[in-house]
Amino acid sequence: MHVLIVEDEKSLHQEVQQFLLQSQYLVDSAYTYAEASEKVFVNSYDFVLLDLGLPDGDGLELLREARQNDRQEASFIILTARGALDDRIKGLDLGADDYLPKPFSLLELQSRMQAIMRRKFGLKRQEMQFGGGFQLDATGRTLRFEGQDVSLTKKEFDLLHYLLLHKNRVLTRLQLGEHLWGNVLEDDSDSNYIDVHIKNIRKKLSQFAPTDFLETVRGIGYRVTEAN
Amino acid sequence: MRLEAKLALFNALSKLLLVLLGAVVIPPVVSRVAVGHTDQRLHEKQAEVMQLIRRNGISAFVKGEAYADYNILKQEYITLTPLPAASEPTGKPRIFDEPRQVDNEIEDFRILSYNFNIDRKEYRLEIGSSLATVELLTDTLRHMALWVLVIGALITIFTDAAFAHYLLRPLRQLIVRKLRGVHHPSAFSYTPLETDTADFQRLDESLNEMMRKIQSAFEKEREFMSNVSHELLTPVSILQSRFENMLQDPELGHAHSLKIVDSQKTLYRLRNTVKTLLLIANIENEQYLRDETVSVATVLAEVTNELEDRLAQREIHLLEDLEPDYVLLRANRTLLFTLLFNLISNAIKYNNWGGSITVLGRPHPEGGYTLSVTDTGPGIAPENLPHLFDRFRRFQKGASAPEGYGLGLPIAKTIAEFHKAQLTVTSEVSKGTTFSLRFR
Numbered sequence: 107m108h109v110l111i112v113e114d115e116k117s118l119h120q121e122v123q124q125f126l127l128q129s130q131y132l133v134d135s136a137y138t139y140a141e142a143s144e145k146v147f148v149n150s151y152d153f154v155l156l157d158l159g160l161p162d163g164d165g166l167e168l169l170r171e172a173r174q175n176d177r178q179e180a181s182f183i184i185l186t187a188r189g190a191l192d193d194r195i196k197g198l199d200l201g202a203d204d205y206l207p208k209p210f211s212l213l214e215l216q217s218r219m220q221a222i223m224r225r226k227f228g229l230k231r232q233e234m235q236f237g238g239g240f241q242l243d244a245t246g247r248t249l250r251f252e253g254q255d256v257s258l259t260k261k262e263f264d265l266l267h268y269l270l271l272h273k274n275r276v277l278t279r280l281q282l283g284e285h286l287w288g289n290v291l292e293d294d295s296d297s298n299y300i301d302v303h304i305k306n307i308r309k310k311l312s313q314f315a316p317t318d319f320l321e322t323v324r325g326i327g328y329r330v331t332e333a334n
Numbered sequence: 335m336r337l338e339a340k341l342a343l344f345n346a347l348s349k350l351l352l353v354l355l356g357a358v359v360i361p362p363v364v365s366r367v368a369v370g371h372t373d374q375r376l377h378e379k380q381a382e383v384m385q386l387i388r389r390n391g392i393s394a395f396v397k398g399e400a401y402a403d404y405n406i407l408k409q410e411y412i413t414l415t416p417l418p419a420a421s422e423p424t425g426k427p428r429i430f431d432e433p434r435q436v437d438n439e440i441e442d443f444r445i446l447s448y449n450f451n452i453d454r455k456e457y458r459l460e461i462g463s464s465l466a467t468v469e470l471l472t473d474t475l476r477h478m479a480l481w482v483l484v485i486g487a488l489i490t491i492f493t494d495a496a497f498a499h500y501l502l503r504p505l506r507q508l509i510v511r512k513l514r515g516v517h518h519p520s521a522f523s524y525t526p527l528e529t530d531t532a533d534f535q536r537l538d539e540s541l542n543e544m545m546r547k548i549q550s551a552f553e554k555e556r557e558f559m560s561n562v563s564h565e566l567l568t569p570v571s572i573l574q575s576r577f578e579n580m581l582q583d584p585e586l587g588h589a590h591s592l593k594i595v596d597s598q599k600t601l602y603r604l605r606n607t608v609k610t611l612l613l614i615a616n617i618e619n620e621q622y623l624r625d626e627t628v629s630v631a632t633v634l635a636e637v638t639n640e641l642e643d644r645l646a647q648r649e650i651h652l653l654e655d656l657e658p659d660y661v662l663l664r665a666n667r668t669l670l671f672t673l674l675f676n677l678i679s680n681a682i683k684y685n686n687w688g689g690s691i692t693v694l695g696r697p698h699p700e701g702g703y704t705l706s707v708t709d710t711g712p713g714i715a716p717e718n719l720p721h722l723f724d725r726f727r728r729f730q731k732g733a734s735a736p737e738g739y740g741l742g743l744p745i746a747k748t749i750a751e752f753h754k755a756q757l758t759v760t761s762e763v764s765k766g767t768t769f770s771l772r773f774r
Contacts, residue, residue, distance in 0.1 A: 115568055121575035128582060159564055187567035188560045209571035209605055212578045261643045276581060280598050302647045325592045326581070 107223075109153040110134045112142040112168070113185070114160050122155065125212045139163030146172045151180040153219060156202070158186040158193060166196055173201045181222045185210065211281055217271050234270050236330065237319045240311070242267060251314035261286055262307050265300070269320070269330040278327040304328055338502050342495045349487040356483040361476050368472040369444070372463050373429050376446035379461050380427055383412065384450070392452050408436045409464045417449065417456040425449060434462055444468060504529035508538060518623065519549035555619045559612070566608045573601050610741040614725075614748045617669065622752065624664045630695060630705060631659040633667065637674045641682065649688045652678075656695035660703040660773065665753055673749040676742035677769050681709035684767070706770040713763040722759055723747040 109131050113119040119135065126133050134149065136142035139160040146154065146168065154172070158165035165184065172178045184197045187208035194205045203222050206215060234242040241250045244267055249256040258266065268285050269277060279300040286300075308317045321329045335343075387395065395401040395414050404411035411434070427448035434443045443462035450457055504527050516522050522545045527538040577598050580586060586594075616622060638645075638652060645652055662670070681691045689710035697703050714722065725744045746769075750757040754774055761767040 115572065117572040118568065118575060121572065121579055124579050125575065125582075128579075187564045187571060208567045209574045212575050259643050259646075260639070278581065278595050278598060280595075280602055281578070284602075299644060299647065303643065325588075326595050 107153070108132045108134065108149075108151045109155065110136060110142070110145055110149070110151045110180070111155050112136045112160070112165065113155070113157040114138065115157070122212065122215075125216075129216060139165075139168060142168055143171060146178055146180070147175065150178060153222075154180045154182045155215075156182055156184050158184060158197075159188055166193070166200060169197065169200045169202060181219075181226065183215070183218060183222070185215075211284055213268075213272055213275070213277065213281055214285060217268065217285075220271065234267075236270060237311070237317065238315055240315070242270060251311075254314070256310060256314065258307065258310060262303055262310075265303050266307055269328060273330050274332055276323045276327050276329045282327065300328075337505065338495075338498055341498045341502075342491075345494045345498075346491050349491050353480075353483055353487050357480060360479045360483075361472075364475045364479060365472045368468050368475065371471075372444050372468050373446075376429060376444065376461050376463060377427070379412075380446055380448055380459065383459060383461070387452065392455075392457065396457065404436055408439065408441065409467050411436055411443070411460075411462045413458075413460045415458045415460070417458055431465060436462075441466065501531070504531060504534040504538075508534070508541070512538075512541060518620065519545055519552055522549070552620070556621060559616060559619065559621065563612050566612070567605075570601060570605045570608065574598075574605070577601065607741070610745060613745060617748050617752050622666050622669060624666050624753065626665055626667045628662045628665040628667045628670055629659055630662070630670075630703075631656050633670050633674055634693065636671060637678055640675065641678060644679070644682050645691075648682060648685065650682055650685055651690040653690060653692045655693065656705075658695075658697070660695060660697070660705070662753065662773065669749045669752065673746050673771075676746045677707045677771075680742055681707050681711070681767075681769075685709045685711040689766075702772065702774045704770055704772050706768050708766055708768040710766045713765055713767055714759070714761040715763060716761075719759060719761060723757070 107130075109126055111119055111122055111126075111133060113122065114137050116137070119137065123133050123135065134145060134151070136145050139162045142154075142156075142160070143163075156165045156169060160168075165186070169182055169184075172180070172182070181203040182197075182201065184193070184202045184205045185208060186193055186205075194207075197205055204218050206218065234244070236242070239252050240256070242248075243250075247263060249258055249263065249266070264286055265282060268282065282300050304320070304322075308320060311317045311320075319331055321331055323329055392414075396416055398416075400416065401414040402411065403413075427446050429444065429446050431442060432445055433440050434445070442465040444465055445460055445462045448459045450459065508527055511523055511525075524542050524545070526542075527534060529535060529538075577594050580594050581591060634654065634656070638654070678691065678693070685691065691710075692708045693705070694708070695703065695705045723743050723746075725741065747757050750771055756772040756774075758770050758772070759767065760770070
């Protein structure tokens with residue numbers, strides 16, 4: 107998977123780069139509009155992570171340019187801190203595949219990238235096997251154990267799905283909460299909603315099989331370990 | 335009332351006044367003119383008769399007795415009467431109205447009476463003109479004048495109205511094309527108005543000029559917000575990514591992991607504060623559009639769907655009673671969602687375990703709608719109520735004042751105001767709190 111990071115802020119650039127490298131992506135870098143424009147023209151990427159406010163140009167212009175180039179089939183994800191309300195609409199109109207306002211979670215970025223890949227390659231059903239017999243279908247939003255339906259609420263389902271997407275990674279309550287509540291501004295970061303969700307998920311799943319795969323990491327968060 | 339209607343009304347009233355004035359003034363004027371005309375004719379006839387007398391001699395008319403003559407329809411008569419000697423002096427002709435009997439009929443006459451002296455004898459010449467004739471004439475004249483006046487007035491009322499309509503067309507276009515339905519400078523049309531009326535041209539130009547200034551101020555504000563946003567959120571973004579990467583490091587010890595999770599929380603608080611301030615600033619600077627038709631029930635359903643787990647977790651019963659639903663014609667769906675989400679999320683957060691929330695929607699007889707969210711929580715102390723919507727105000731901890739209603743309420747208030755709605759709160763300690771949203 108070949109990714110071009112277009113971001114002029116060096117520290118952020120490095121963090122995104124480090125994260126993607128760890129996740130086994132092939133990463134290319136551009137810090138300016140000119141650099142990015144050249145790379146997009148010459149190379150072919152799977153993803154371009156595009157910051158809009160570049161020192162020597164507008165990222166939207168780069169997107170427009172790239173979309174006119176037939177050979178460039180990269181999916182564009184716009185990353186911006188400008189907070190301008192019509193950037194999102196403009197970006198999606200110009201053919202961006204997704205839009206993440208800064209600050210964003212790297213895990214969220216990764217799961218968006220995975221979703222785009224699934225869309226792109228027409229994977230209708232994305233089935234995930236875990237915990238010795240559970241099957242989670244993200245598209246149909248169903249969870250089954252050996253053919254039997256396991257009933258979860260919307261948030262419980264989203265939470266479990268997110269943990270499965272980031273298998274073997276500790277996810278903090280904040281990261282999980284941010285995924286569940288997205289743009290809603292919550293001011294009680296200490297709330298225990300996530301703990302209650304996890305408790306309920308464990309309760310529901312344990313009627314079918316042990317839930318050892320869903321670990322609590324004390325003081326930090328939760329993790330789904332590779333079971334099978 | 336529209337300008338055109340006012341003009342037409344004024345026009346019609348002034349014409350009516352003119353007609354009334356005519357009705358009052360014309361009759362006396364006409365009768366004076368008619369009388370003057372009759373008198374003139376009487377004088378002319380007198381001169382004619384006197385000429386005849388001088389030519390033919392008085393004896394041709396008066397042979398001892400008085401002479402009298404009248405025409406067949408008795409409209410006019412002439413008498414010549416010899417007078418006793420020196421009874422009345424010769425003088426100017428007098429004209430007066432008097433009844434006279436002519437051929438057994440009494441009629442009113444306008445009479446010219448003239449005493450004259452010929453061959454040392456006194457005579458009186460009387461020439462009468464029937465007043466009925468005069469009145470007939472004045473009536474005809476009066477009617478004609480009034481009709482001309484009325485018809486003239488009607489015609490000018492219509493032509494004036496038509497002209498005013500034509501003349502004010504640019505103004506109507508200005509209102510329809512440029513003012514009505516323009517809620518945001520970006521929706522304004524700068525195409526010049528087609529008119530050769532200098533006043534309208536100037537109005538149009540000033541309007542365009544003003545709108546340009548407003549728009550440029552908007553653009554500057556937008557740019558400023560965008561820059562501020564960038565400057566504040568970029569460092570937060572860097573730290574957030576860095577913490578996430580650090581947590582993934584397998585060599586990180588548990589103690590440090592805990593510190594990073596803690597830092598993450600601190601950063602999250604900072605992030606939320608910044609985002610809240612930016613959101614409020616953006617709403618207050620009209621950077622959001624209100625161009626959607628939104629049903630309150632639909633948004634409420636979305637909100638409760640998002641919050642169903644939280645309701646269930648605290649075993650709180652939510653009662654929805656919208657009778658009927660309310661549809662906002664000019665709203666921002668995303669913001670409205672945030673508003674309702676904040677109200678109901680607060681009602682969950684500050685409720686007792688197993689309590690209830692009532693969402694009540696009722697129309698007002700005089701128009702508008704009130705949506706209220708009532709919880710069965712511990713309530714808010716009266717001294718804290720006035721400051722509930724203040725940004726960043728913290729309350730003393732206590733049973734009746736949960737620490738920090740946070741930024742949810744200032745946001746809710748700002749969004750309500752953006753939708754021209756009023757957000758108010760009433761609360762009773764240990765009974766519950768009601769937030770009411772009054773749409774107009």
